[in-house]
Amino acid sequence: MSWGLISAMGHVSIQTTNLAQSVFDATQILGLRETERTPDAAYLAAANVHHELVYVESDVNGVDGFGLVAASGDALREIRRRVDAENFTILSNGPRGAGVQDGFSFIGPEGFVFEIYIGMQEGIALQQSFGPDRYGHINFHPRDVGGMMRFLSRVLDFRLSDVIGDDFAYFMRCNPDHHGIALVRGEGTLHHHAWQTQSIADLGKLGDRLNKLGRELIWGPVRHGAGHNIAAYYVENSGAVVELYTDLEQIYDDARPPVVWGEDENWYNMWGQYRPMEFRSFGLAPVDRRSLSSLHR
Structure with a gap:
């Protein structure tokens, strides 16, 4: 249930200097499951979706971006209209990573990147001995x-x-x-x-x-x-x-x-x-x- 243009918190993306250790922390301490691996990134989730956390291999530790789920295609377009009207820098006119059908990214206040999207792939909720719900x-x-x-x-x-x-x-x-x-x-x-x-x-x-x-x-x-x-x-x-x-x-x-x-x-x-x-x-x-x-x- 949502009343506005964003229906859900989507994901957090973090750049890390030690991808293996970050994935270890997420899977062995928090209890997430790894859903996909690309040459420079690992995708992880607790819920039945493609990803809720992304680690990107990098030479710095820092915030890569925040993903937010638009309530509909119309909501996605309205957010894009508002972003353009305020002259925020567009980082990408399409999804920046795997598992998402449509979306865009922009650089918001204080350098934080926001990715707005719809149509994330469903994942397979494997049986876990521990871990969060979402x-x-x-x-x-x-x-x-x-x-x-x-x-x-x-x-x-x-x-x-x-x-x-x-x-x-x-x-x-x-x-x-x-x-x-x-x-x-x-x-x-x-x-x-x-x-x-x-x-x-x-x-x-x-x-x-x-x-x-x-x-x-x-x-x-x-x-x-x-x-x-x-x-x-x-x-x-x-x-x-x-x-x-x-x-x-x-x-x-x-x-x-x-x-x-x-x-x-x-x-x-x-x-x-x-x-x-x-x-x-x-x-x-x-x-x-x-x-x-x-x-x-």
């Missing part, structure tokens, strides 16, 4: 957080779910999930990509898998106030944070006004006041657009 959302830290919020609303039709402080953070949705994109004022980086699982027990098992590899959770499990999800976080090989979560709030009334929190209110941890100070120091910057323009997966 990709859920991203959290990134624009320098101009208010400008990014207005861009997502004006061009891509996202709705506001929660507002934190005076132009500090915004949680935005494109369907009933409380947020598909969360924005927190920062240094222009992607902080984390997030994956939905069925039970809080899965968050404990994630911690056990990390422990066996000599790694650790950097926060959680924790119950957030904004979104109400229970979440746990670790750092993947590329430097991005990965969130596994459950019990995210669903919003079925598109006219629901956003919930407003003070920046100093406990919107981040309903089970206590603790928040690790280094948590927001992780993340990935978008790859330079000149590098992006040369990628044709």
Whole structure:
């Protein structure tokens, strides 16, 4: 169900200097399955689709782009009209990777690339011993957080779910999930990509898998106030944070006004006041657009 031009969060694409280790993290820690391999990229998914996560082999670690699913062909064309009207740079007039029927990519605010598409191939949901149900959302830290919020609303039709402080953070949705994109004022980086699982027990098992590899959770499990999800976080090989979560709030009334929190209110941890100070120091910057323009997966 969606009310706007975007019906679902599609995928995250990350450039990595160690493709093998990135795929290991995604399959052996998070529990995704690899769906396709090209000479310079690996495609992975949890849901029954071609991909929800793409790793591109590169000499840098950085954000390659964010994929968003248009609600229809008409919605795809309307987004293209809006993008052209605002003079954003078009990166590709067709799909940039495998598994997608039609779409285009453009360079949005602060150098982040957005790929809008329709017609992703279905995948085969193999039996897994562990893993999430699907990709859920991203959290990134624009320098101009208010400008990014207005861009997502004006061009891509996202709705506001929660507002934190005076132009500090915004949680935005494109369907009933409380947020598909969360924005927190920062240094222009992607902080984390997030994956939905069925039970809080899965968050404990994630911690056990990390422990066996000599790694650790950097926060959680924790119950957030904004979104109400229970979440746990670790750092993947590329430097991005990965969130596994459950019990995210669903919003079925598109006219629901956003919930407003003070920046100093406990919107981040309903089970206590603790928040690790280094948590927001992780993340990935978008790859330079000149590098992006040369990628044709």
